[in-house]
Amino acid sequence: MRTLLLLLALPLLLAAQEWETLAPLPAPRYSGAAVEFNGDIYYIGGSATGGVKTRSVFVYDTTANTWSVGDSMLEARHRFGAAACGCRIYVFGGWGAGGELLNTGEYYDPGTGEWTPIETLPTPRASVFSGYSGGKIWCIGGREQSPNGLDDNLAYDPIFETWEQHAPMPTARSEGMTGTPDGKLLCIGGTPDGISVTGAAELYDPETDGWTTKSPMPTARMGGGCATQDNKSYVYGGVDSTGSAVAANQYFNLFAGRWYWDVPLTSPRRFNAGCLSEFHWMYTFGGLDAQGQPMDLVQRLQIPMAIAEPGSPTPDPRSRTPASVLDRPRVLASPFGNAGFRLEIHDATGRLVSTVVGEKTCACPDLGPGLYLLRWQSGTEDPLTAKLVLLD
Numbered sequence: 001m002r003t004l005l006l007l008l009a010l011p012l013l014l015a016a017q018e019w020e021t022l023a024p025l026p027a028p029r030y031s032g033a034a035v036e037f038n039g040d041i042y043y044i045g046g047s048a049t050g051g052v053k054t055r056s057v058f059v060y061d062t063t064a065n066t067w068s069v070g071d072s073m074l075e076a077r078h079r080f081g082a083a084a085c086g087c088r089i090y091v092f093g094g095w096g097a098g099g100e101l102l103n104t105g106e107y108y109d110p111g112t113g114e115w116t117p118i119e120t121l122p123t124p125r126a127s128v129f130s131g132y133s134g135g136k137i138w139c140i141g142g143r144e145q146s147p148n149g150l151d152d153n154l155a156y157d158p159i160f161e162t163w164e165q166h167a168p169m170p171t172a173r174s175e176g177m178t179g180t181p182d183g184k185l186l187c188i189g190g191t192p193d194g195i196s197v198t199g200a201a202e203l204y205d206p207e208t209d210g211w212t213t214k215s216p217m218p219t220a221r222m223g224g225g226c227a228t229q230d231n232k233s234y235v236y237g238g239v240d241s242t243g244s245a246v247a248a249n250q251y252f253n254l255f256a257g258r259w260y261w262d263v264p265l266t267s268p269r270r271f272n273a274g275c276l277s278e279f280h281w282m283y284t285f286g287g288l289d290a291q292g293q294p295m296d297l298v299q300r301l302q303i304p305m306a307i308a309e310p311g312s313p314t315p316d317p318r319s320r321t322p323a324s325v326l327d328r329p330r331v332l333a334s335p336f337g338n339a340g341f342r343l344e345i346h347d348a349t350g351r352l353v354s355t356v357v358g359e360k361t362c363a364c365p366d367l368g369p370g371l372y373l374l375r376w377q378s379g380t381e382d383p384l385t386a387k388l389v390l391l392d
Contacts, residue, residue, distance in 0.1 A: 016041060016049060017262065018301070021297070022065055022299060023298060024286060024296040025058055025297075025298060026069065027296060028048065029048060029050060029294065029296070030271040031078050031223075031271045032044055032046025032285070033045065033080065033082035035082055035084050036084070036226075036275050036276060036278070039278060040234060041062060041275060043057070043060065044056075044089070045078065046077075046078055046292070049294050053076040053077065055072040055076045057069070057071060060298070062277050071090070071108065071113075071128070072352075073108075074106050075097070077091060078096075079127045079271075080094025081094070081139050083131050085132050085145070087110055090106075090107045090139075092105030092118070092121060092128075092156070093124065093125045095126050101126055101144060101237070103124040103125070105118040105156070119161050120288075121163060122163060123151065123249050125143060125152075126143060127142050127154050128141055128142030129178040129185070130189045131185050133185055133206050134155055134207065137158065137318055138206075139156065140153050140154070140169055140178075140204070141176065141190070151169045151172035152168060152169075153165070153166040153204065155206075155370075161190070167211060169187060171192060171198065172192060172199060173192045174220035176189045176190025177224050178226060179226055179227075179234075179235075180231025184203055184232050185203070185204040185206070186202070186203050186228075186254070186256075187203075187204065188200075188226065188233065189222050189224070189238065191328075196241070197222050198216075198222070199216035199220035201252060214257065215217065215252070215257065215259055218261070219248045220241055221235070221238035221240050223239045223270045224236060224238025224270065225284045227271055227282035228273055229253050229282070229303045232252065232254070234262065234303075236264075236272075237269045237274075237287060238270055239271075244285075245268035245269050245290045247264040249262045251324040260388065261370060262371060263371060265284065267289065268289070269295060269297075270287055272284045272286055272287030281302055283299070284339065287344070302353055302384065332361065332362050334360055334361065334378070340379070341358060341378040342376075342378070343355070343357075343375070343377075345388070346372065347372060353367070364388075372388040374388050
């Protein structure tokens, strides 16, 4: 039986559910890192056209939609770890200008405009899972010269300026994506051997130093963008099990304990960088397109500030009974109570696929699996927009 989930959001225009193209990167880049800091987004390092590893830093003003050139790193880095902590941005490991593995790290202070070296990693490594949690910078997994993944779990303490060993990751791998739902670290996807691709999702809690295995990502992949909003970690783009770039956008709801589909990227890409801004926008920067060419494309998608999902509180911004799934999974309930309504169902691109007129409830039209956007209207009431996710 097909499963149906209806997610009520705050009133949004359908256009807000599409990827919006922004000012491009100053130059094409892939395999760099994107870090949000004080309302700006820093695109750091990565490779340029021709595979040249770079030290460059580009700074994006999210308000003005403009780019400026920032202060370059001390070393060129490609597929490295990065995270913001306090008033600094940290980077570590990666592949260097000559293709060598790096064990070095450095931090940037936007106040002084200077990069400063930090304590070196125990061994050189690249393609790590990285993030910030519990006052520390985390460097998990990755790879050394061998394509086989590591299970190391290292934390950098910025106060004592030392690296610490913690409980190893259950599935050794590299080239994955890192989410930080609810202040924890979710290591998603990657490759265990440089050939096969996994959808594994494993959650690390720094408070208990313990790991929990979660439901695997529907589209196994490596080398995609990732952004986290509260308890939800989104993964978009990447390389699938066939070696092809993908446009799929899926997110894991930590409270519900499962994955959902969201609006796909406008085109497939891999080794794109992702991050979240403070205004509930998730961004994707650069990457390699389906033909393997570096991109300067920058896009963003708005994340609803409140949605009703299993396992999380049900928002009711207008003191109405939220739209919900009734006992029969093919029936939709109106958010307007007993009042008559008109329901338009659009696909993820905004194309109208069905219109329903009814009273309290209506039968869900025969739709294939995927993400749909619902626009409810009732009399003089303002429209409400919701998400409908259909899974096989």
